[in-house]
């Protein structure tokens with residue numbers, strides 16, 4: 001499980017349940033995140049989380065990392081035999097029915113990267129297979145007090161938030177939520193044979209859709225507000241995967 005901006009609570013809870021913590025800098029070549037809200041810790045789950053690895057924090061292209069470095073953690077997971085990858089992120093909601101604090105399961109994506117798909121062998125991912133229907137159905141079968149939607153995610157390179165004009169363009173293209181991560185790791189995981197579930201936490205309405213100024217601290221604040229229920233839901237999804 002890769003935990004995005006401000007969504008690291010699952011890592012702390014896994015630690016509280018006896019998980020073993022390995023800081024990223026103890027794993028050779030694994031890049032350490034510099035962005036606030038990304039701790040940079042690998043947690044090996046224990047008890048009901050046995051068999052689960054949680055990556056608390058990621059590095060982004062907008063921090064100046066290459067595609068190789070942003071997807072390195074996935075290659076570590078591949079070597080460890082991981083079969084299912086849950087990738088979480090904080091995202092700006094574009095779809096009119098989305099509210100702050102809702103979740104969105106990715107059923108498609110857009111990216112504007114000029115290197116695509118990511119490197120790491122000749123294996124191209126059949127794009128129709130990237131977002132696992134099986135994992136999405138499992139996730140939909142778990143009740144939550146949070147609204148769980150499905151939709152299309154657009155990855156922008158950042159680090160700036162989008163302009164209102166860009167958000168209007170994305171809306172016209174049928175995008176439901178926008179963020180700055182997730183797609184490279186998911187492509188690498190899928191190319192490595194993993195099933196991938198992408199989950200966005202809608203931490204704000206995208207730029208220009210509200211008068212509220214958009215700031216990373218607001219993203220972190222909303223993520224903190226939903227974290228308890230989000231983690232409960234994530235762990236319930238996990239337990240169904242392990243049945």
Ligand code: HPA
Nearest residue numbers: 090091092178179180206
């Ligand atoms: N845009 C891009 N990335 C984000 C946003 C957003 O509105 N919210 C959280 N991450």
